[in-house]
Amino acid sequence: xxxxxxxxxxxxxxxxxxxxxxxxxxxxxxxxxxxxxxxxxxxxxxxxxxxxxxxxxxxxxxxxxxxxxxxxxxxxxxxxxxxxxxxxxxxxxxxxxxxxxxxxxxxxxxxxxxxxxxxxxxxxxxxxxxxxxxxxxxxxxxxxxxxxxxxxxxxxxxxxxxxxxxxxxxxxxxxxxxxxxxxxxxxxxxxxxxxxxxxxxxxxxxxxxxxxxxxxxxxxxxxxxxxxxxxxxxxxxxxxxxxxxxxxxxxxxxxxxxxxxxxxxxxxxxxxxxxxxxxxxxxxxxxxxxxxxxxxxxxx
Amino acid sequence: xxxxxxxxxxxxxxxxxxxxxxxxxxxxxxxxxxxxxxxxxxxxxxxxxxxxxxxxxxxxxxxxxxxxxxxxxxxxxxxxxxxxxxxxxxxxxxxxxxxxxxxxxxxxxxxxxxxxxxxxxxxxxxxxxxxxxxxxxxxxxxxxxxxxxxxxxxxxxxxxxxxxxxxxxxxxxxxxxxxxxxxxxxxxxxxxxxxxxxxxxxxxxxxxxxxxxxxxxxxxxxxxxxxxxxxxxxxxxxxxxxxxxxxxxxxxxxxxxxxxxxxxxxxxxxxxxxxxxxxxxxxxxxxxxxxxxxxxxxxxxxxxxxxxxxxxxxxxxxxxxxxxxxxxxxxxxxxxxxxxxxxxxxxxxxxxxxxxxxxxxxxxxxxxxxxxxxxxxxxxxxxxxxxxxxxxxxxxxxxxxxxxxxxxxxxxxxxxxxxxxxxxxxxxxxxx
Ligand SMILES: Cc1ncc(C[n+]2csc(CCOP(=O)(O)OP(=O)(O)O)c2C)c(N)n1
Ligand code: SF4
Ligand SMILES: [Mg+2]
Numbered sequence: 001x002x003x004x005x006x007x008x009x010x011x012x013x014x015x016x017x018x019x020x021x022x023x024x025x026x027x028x029x030x031x032x033x034x035x036x037x038x039x040x041x042x043x044x045x046x047x048x049x050x051x052x053x054x055x056x057x058x059x060x061x062x063x064x065x066x067x068x069x070x071x072x073x074x075x076x077x078x079x080x081x082x083x084x085x086x087x088x089x090x091x092x093x094x095x096x097x098x099x100x101x102x103x104x105x106x107x108x109x110x111x112x113x114x115x116x117x118x119x120x121x122x123x124x125x126x127x128x129x130x131x132x133x134x135x136x137x138x139x140x141x142x143x144x145x146x147x148x149x150x151x152x153x154x155x156x157x158x159x160x161x162x163x164x165x166x167x168x169x170x171x172x173x174x175x176x177x178x179x180x181x182x183x184x185x186x187x188x189x190x191x192x193x194x195x196x197x198x199x200x201x202x203x204x205x206x207x208x209x210x211x212x213x214x215x216x217x218x219x220x221x222x223x224x225x226x227x228x229x230x231x232x233x234x235x236x237x238x239x240x241x242x243x244x245x246x247x248x249x250x251x252x253x254x255x256x257x258x259x260x261x262x263x264x265x266x267x268x269x270x271x272x273x274x275x276x277x278x279x280x281x282x283x284x285x286x287x288x289x290x291x292x293x294x295x296x297x298x299x300x
Numbered sequence: 301x302x303x304x305x306x307x308x309x310x311x312x313x314x315x316x317x318x319x320x321x322x323x324x325x326x327x328x329x330x331x332x333x334x335x336x337x338x339x340x341x342x343x344x345x346x347x348x349x350x351x352x353x354x355x356x357x358x359x360x361x362x363x364x365x366x367x368x369x370x371x372x373x374x375x376x377x378x379x380x381x382x383x384x385x386x387x388x389x390x391x392x393x394x395x396x397x398x399x400x401x402x403x404x405x406x407x408x409x410x411x412x413x414x415x416x417x418x419x420x421x422x423x424x425x426x427x428x429x430x431x432x433x434x435x436x437x438x439x440x441x442x443x444x445x446x447x448x449x450x451x452x453x454x455x456x457x458x459x460x461x462x463x464x465x466x467x468x469x470x471x472x473x474x475x476x477x478x479x480x481x482x483x484x485x486x487x488x489x490x491x492x493x494x495x496x497x498x499x500x501x502x503x504x505x506x507x508x509x510x511x512x513x514x515x516x517x518x519x520x521x522x523x524x525x526x527x528x529x530x531x532x533x534x535x536x537x538x539x540x541x542x543x544x545x546x547x548x549x550x551x552x553x554x555x556x557x558x559x560x561x562x563x564x565x566x567x568x569x570x571x572x573x574x575x576x577x578x579x580x581x582x583x584x585x586x587x588x589x590x591x592x593x594x595x596x597x598x599x600x601x602x603x604x605x606x607x608x609x610x611x612x613x614x615x616x617x618x619x620x621x622x623x624x625x626x627x628x629x630x631x632x633x634x635x636x637x638x639x640x641x642x643x644x645x646x647x648x649x650x651x652x653x654x655x656x657x658x659x660x661x662x663x664x665x666x667x668x669x670x671x672x673x674x675x676x677x678x679x680x681x682x683x684x685x686x687x688x689x690x691x692x693x694x695x696x697x698x699x700x701x702x703x704x705x706x707x708x709x710x711x712x713x714x715x716x717x718x719x720x721x722x723x724x725x726x727x728x729x730x731x732x
Contacts, residue, residue, distance in 0.1 A: 055531070070533065071544070078533075078534050079536060079537065080399060081399050084395075087373070090369075091377065091381070095331050
């Protein structure tokens with residue numbers, strides 16, 4: 001017997017991530033083969049698995065293809081200016097320490113124009129998580145060199161090949177004071193998700209780099225194939241080395257990509273340091289306006 | 301409860317910078333993100349000491365770009381927030397002042413002006429950022445800028461700046477200067493109950509239905525704070541009422557027009573001026589900040605010398621009191637505009653005078669404030685200048701003056717700023 005379409009339709013399960021995606025904003029703007037979809041998916045699944053109050057989770061992005069993540073996640077989310085996600089996030093976190101603040105942005109955004117903010121937030125050990133999607137390029141503006149573009153790689157502004165040394169971002173973050181530093185590629189969806197969960201739960205400044213294919217303006221120009229080819233590259237060349245000194249995790253054109261959790265140390269986060277240092281100066285019965293009633297009551 | 305340290309009621313002998321900090325504290329500021337710069341550093345230093353006393357947060361950021369962003373983030377988390385800076389830092393703040401305007405984020409920025417361009421005169425006075433205050437960030441917008449005339453007003457107007465920013469969801473600038481920032485004067489901080497403190501209106505409807513950029517009749521959308529569970533998206537891109545980006549001419553027109561109109565249509569409430577002897581004056585000094593203070597002395601001296609002179613002191617500089625100047629121009633012979641720059645606010649006065657009155661700029665490029673004598677000389681020189689207007693025009697003007705005086709009375713009776721000694725003089729007047 002035939003089944004009416006309405007019945008078929010109502011039997012269809014909802015999109016498993018509907019709770020955390022702005023369905024009214026989809027489809028997204030990302031190109032086929034781009035690693036951003038996978039990165040965001042891993043992030044969302046990770047959030048779903050975490051036992052945290054998602055009303056208190058907030059995503060802050062800068063500008064770029066990666067910066068668009070803020071617009072798709074159904075959380076309080078801010079799409080700020082180019083490079084400025086971290087100081088915006090710092091203000092959010094310090095004014096309401098109860099928030100789980102996650103910065104999701106691109107390599108150019110976080111390490112070029114926003115590089116100063118990155119190292120200072122790490123130095124201060126602000127309790128936020130930074131997810132940096134490194135596609136070795138400025139994707140959104142059409143493929144200009146980034147501080148992560150490997151030596152010899154071509155981009156629209158390095159037409160004869162790049163002759164500037166790139167940043168090794170985990171090394172930069174760790175040297176600046178991040179207490180949690182990890183790197184995965186867009187291929188490592190499960191590990192990426194688990195690491196994101198760990199990073200979000202970790203008190204202090206955590207930095208997760210995701211190496212991601214940009215077929216449209218990086219791979220094609222460098223004759224590295226499409227998104228799938230890059231996934232194969234990751235499969236062949238990614239080497240898991242937990243705990244290695246991040247200074248040995250630099251990336252060169254055509255070389256292997258060291259991945260894993262490089263740093264996981266304990267150091268009091270900014271807010272804790274502040275409370276300890278201020279001691280009795282800080283009246284414990286007057287608490288930040290953002291704090292929940294229970295916490296206010298507990299403090300009073 | 302420990303003693304409430306937010307409002308230090310009593311008589312103080314403090315600098316303009318410190319008074320700005322206290323104005324912020326009295327308004328309920330709970331977050332300060334800043335970067336040291338002469339002559340504004342003392343605002344930050346005072347906040348570093350004071351904020352922890354009330355459970356607030358002070359952070360010295362890595363630069364002024366970060367400072368500006370941090371106060372925006374803090375404001376969205378629900379804390380009233382402020383920063384302070386001077387010329388070079390003011391330039392760095394421009395990018396994200398624009399973000400604050402686009403995201404309709406209440407916050408206060410104190411600019412203790414010094415001589416520019418570039419590093420210029422770090423330790424000496426200027427009023428040369430007045431146009432940057434209005435136009436410094438890219439794109440079309442309106443904001444509010446206030447210019448205090450004394451340390452007392454540094455307190456009063458920083459508090460007032462918070463009130464405007466909360467009411468209109470807009471960054472508000474307090475445009476002071478080195479001379480006032482570093483001057484020490486008596487500042488009276490009234491009891492907390494006597495202060496008028498405005499807090500942003502908050503959305504109180506059901507979860508999931510909140511539209512962060514849907515304005516009420518006053519063109520200002522109610523706010524929420526991050527973590528309230530509304531799960532909103534906020535972007536610096538042109539956006540619709542939901543906060544979602546929309547790349548169209550229509551959406552841009554709707555949004556930007558409202559951002560402009562929410563200030564323009566409320567100028568009656570926003571514009572504060574002090575009117576001194578305008579009735580029947582031939583010459584009117586239009587001035588603000590420290591130059592207005594010197595001008596007042598000059599006004600009295602010139603009157604003794606027989607000049608028929610009045611003064612319009614701009615307390616609110618942006619939005620500019622266009623309508624007032626336009627109407628005054630029909631009645632007076634000359635506007636004299638003393639300012640410590642090469643001629644900035646004078647351009648606005650000239651534009652609004654529209655040829656109905658002469659506009660004279662008294663310009664000093666920074667490094668020193670005016671001497672009253674310099675202004676007296678200009679007044680007396682203008683007083684001797686041949687009259688350009690027909691007596692018929694004068695008569696007509698005289699008739700409408702009565703009406704103006706009546707308006708003034710009503711305005712000052714109906715509204716008051718922070719109820720402190722100095723602001724009692726403040727007259728609110730309509731000026732479109
Ligand atoms: C102040 C400023 N300068 C330049 C730009 C233009 N811009 C937009 S995105 C971008 C680069 C983005 O690169 P990345 O952060 O790596 O993000 P991706 O697009 O690769 O994800 C640039 C330069 C801008 N929006 N603002
Ligand atoms: S340009 Fe590159 S980074 Fe941007 S969406 Fe396309 S593939 Fe992804
Ligand atoms: Mg990139």
